[in-house]
Amino acid sequence: MGRPLFDINLRTLAAAVALATFVSPQAVSAESISIPEAPADNANVRAVSPEVAQAVEALKANDRQRAAAFLRPVAEKGDPSAQALLGQIYLEGIGIEKDLYEAGRWLRSAAANGEPSAAFALAELTTDKTLPPPGIDPNDADAMTREATRLYLLAATNGSHPGQVETGLRYAQGIGTTQNMLEASRWFREAANAGSPAAQFNLGALHATGALNGGTPDHATALPWFEKAAAQGHPDAQFNLGLTAAQGLGRSVDNAVAARWFAAAAGHGLADAQAGLAYLTYQGLGTAKDEKKAADLYAQAAEQGHLIAQNRLARLYVMGRGVEADMAEAWKWHSLATKAGFEDAELDGRFTKFMTPQQRSDGDARAAKWLSDRASE
Numbered sequence: 549m550g551r552p553l554f555d556i557n558l559r560t561l562a563a564a565v566a567l568a569t570f571v572s573p574q575a576v577s578a579e580s581i582s583i584p585e586a587p588a589d590n591a592n593v594r595a596v597s598p599e600v601a602q603a604v605e606a607l608k609a610n611d612r613q614r615a616a617a618f619l620r621p622v623a624e625k626g627d628p629s630a631q632a633l634l635g636q637i638y639l640e641g642i643g644i645e646k647d648l649y650e651a652g653r654w655l656r657s658a659a660a661n662g663e664p665s666a667a668f669a670l671a672e673l674t675t676d677k678t679l680p681p682p683g684i685d686p687n688d689a690d691a692m693t694r695e696a697t698r699l700y701l702l703a704a705t706n707g708s709h710p711g712q713v714e715t716g717l718r719y720a721q722g723i724g725t726t727q728n729m730l731e732a733s734r735w736f737r738e739a740a741n742a743g744s745p746a747a748q749f750n751l752g753a754l755h756a757t758g759a760l761n762g763g764t765p766d767h768a769t770a771l772p773w774f775e776k777a778a779a780q781g782h783p784d785a786q787f788n789l790g791l792t793a794a795q796g797l798g799r800s801v802d803n804a805v806a807a808r809w810f811a812a813a814a815g816h817g818l819a820d821a822q823a824g825l826a827y828l829t830y831q832g833l834g835t836a837k838d839e840k841k842a843a844d845l846y847a848q849a850a851e852q853g854h855l856i857a858q859n860r861l862a863r864l865y866v867m868g869r870g871v872e873a874d875m876a877e878a879w880k881w882h883s884l885a886t887k888a889g890f891e892d893a894e895l896d897g898r899f900t901k902f903m904t905p906q907q908r909s910d911g912d913a914r915a916a917k918w919l920s921d922r923a924s925e
Contacts, residue, residue: 597622600629607633612643623654631658632666639669639679652679659699664708671699671714697724704735712739713746720754729759740773748777749785756788756797767798778809783816790824803834814845822849823857830860830870843870850881853922858885859892866898875903879911884918 635654658666703711739747752773813821826845849857865878
């Protein structure tokens with residue numbers, strides 16, 4: 549099969565975080581609205597007022613007007629939970645007239661009164677420019693980014709686990725603040741200890757990439773965090789556990805463990821995991837040898853644009869292993885991988901010797917269609 553599969557890197561910091569604890573601007577169902585959480589580190593959990601409880605029941609019945617009527621009097625008295633829910637009702641504008649001014653006013657009041665989910669929502673709304681903060685030019689990207697980071701930090705400080713994850717990401721990547729890996733680690737750990745799989749994964753990634761150890765990877769410390777996240781179904785953590793087991797990073801090589809975790813991540817559609825499991829399955833390492841299953845897995849990853857999988861699938865079509873030999877299909881996948889920068893001189897030589905002009909033409913047409921289909925998705 550040529551070069552080994554595992555010339556791919558650990559998947560590192562997540563590009564996105566879990567959803568906010570109470571709402572996104574697109575939420576439309578009554579079930580999407582819940583009573584905002586009190587800060588996780590607050591031993592005296594804030595009691596929910598009867599009016600807020602009545603409003604929640606009205607929301608469950610899709611009666612936003614009635615809910616707003618319950619919420620407004622207590623919101624005006626400073627109840628942060630009522631303010632947050634009232635702001636959300638105006639933001640969604642379902643069953644009541646949408647009013648971004650009122651939404652912003654109530655969400656900002658709730659955030660100022662310590663409601664973490666309101667601060668998180670405002671950060672999200674600032675990031676996507678749905679609700680620019682007063683006094684900030686929405687076209688000033690740097691100012692908007694700094695304000696979003698401030699709001700995420702406010703949410704994190706008041707106990708929002710998604711806010712802690714996003715704050716960690718922003719410190720790790722230097723978004724709206726100075727890059728600071730120790731601060732990133734601090735916020736990831738806060739949420740990780742509370743059970744957030746995104747935080748557990750990201751904390752593991754900081755250790756695995758050496759970000760907390762002068763650039764020297766610390767896989768032994770990373771593994772328990774990946775395991776915690778993977779047990780909760782985090783696909784990138786599952787993939788990393790498969791890769792560390794296959795490569796013996798922080799543990800002994802164990803292909804059976806690698807196959808198990810690759811299979812779990814592949815079930816989420818992760819192309820790297822599909823390609824990793826395909827390699828083990830083709831070789832019969834840690835799992836039963838099955839060339840057809842390997843070809844199917846490579847095809848799934850190849851369709852997602854995975855270059856190694858495209859190259860391996862091309863080789864299988866040349867050899868007729870796990871699939872019927874098809875030089876045109878092999879050329880399709882080889883040319884796609886090559887154009888994207890994945891070279892294979894040995895395979896080039898096989899095409900030069902054995903492929904007919906018609907097979908090349910058919911393969912080019914299939915590759916063009918594949919690219920066209922992806923562009924239209």
